Amino acid sequence: MSEQFYSEILREHGLKATVTRLRILELLSESKVAMSHSEISDCFDNEKIDKVTLYRTLNAFVECGIAHKVANEDRNWLYAIFDKDIKPNGTEGSEHKHEHAHFICSACDKIYCFPVVEEMKFNKLKDLMGFKIDQHEIRLHGTCPVCQ
Amino acid sequence: MSEQFYSEILREHGLKATVTRLRILELLSESKVAMSHSEISDCFDNEKIDKVTLYRTLNAFVECGIAHKVANEDRNWLYAIFDKDIKPNGTEGSEHKHEHAHFICSACDKIYCFPVVEEMKFNKLKDLMGFKIDQHEIRLHGTCPVCQ
């Protein structure tokens, strides 16, 4: 995708299209897995990105709805762009979470975003013994194609 | 439950029954929610427990299979005793995880261990597009009875 394309995404989400943000957005958009702060940082070994700027950029992406974050097994945040093929499950894109599961590879600890397939859907799951359930989160554990 | 009872649990799991461990085990056993290091620590304001000892005790409980830990929304560990009514889903209690879900209250951020009821069970969920799925984890978000 062109720099133009990414610049527009940033501006559409109310963020200024800076060089650093473009580099981070492009990297994340092309990654098949969710990435941590340090993994992202390591991808820019020639032209380093300041660590605080990277933290702030990632937070900005999450806050404006470009990306989301998932905790890995070590409880570090991994960041992933909301993909086109993962559709928001609510009407307006405001409060509702994009409906998808996360696959965590037990071998490499990488996290892949997964569409929620039919088999993963619960049916009636409301108000279980006085607990009002709004939403649920599925974390699948196993071995990714690379590690098999 | 008696001190005798808790002492035996500790010894059965290969841990020496020390005063500190007994106090922590009793507290956790009687708690309806999973507790963080600091929450546990705050329960002993009169006779303080050393923070490192508490960390090590909690890790020991997890390693020996007395307790398990769940990350809350702030990615701090919360600890909970494996309850009697939550049955291990494997034959021997060795590798298999005790099958249960976690309910996270959006209001108070407390975590409750939940039995996995029929409605939460997926059926055929194996080898999804090259990803070998061994296990899954369900996190339910909503409002607990206390916060409604």
Next chain:
DNA sequence: AAACTACTTGCAACTGAATTGCATTAATCG
């Protein structure tokens, strides 16, 4: 009951992810 030994404790120092404050710089808009 005293001695022994391996495990456990408590304290200080340390680690590493993430945040905050603040002065400097750069993107956007008229």
Next chain:
DNA sequence: CGATTAATGCAATTCAGTTGCAAGTAGTTT
């Protein structure tokens, strides 16, 4: 092209959790 407002970079800080080590104690042996 300024002016305005947001973003950056650096240093310092926070906070959960860990490590090393000397001193203490549970459980076992004699």
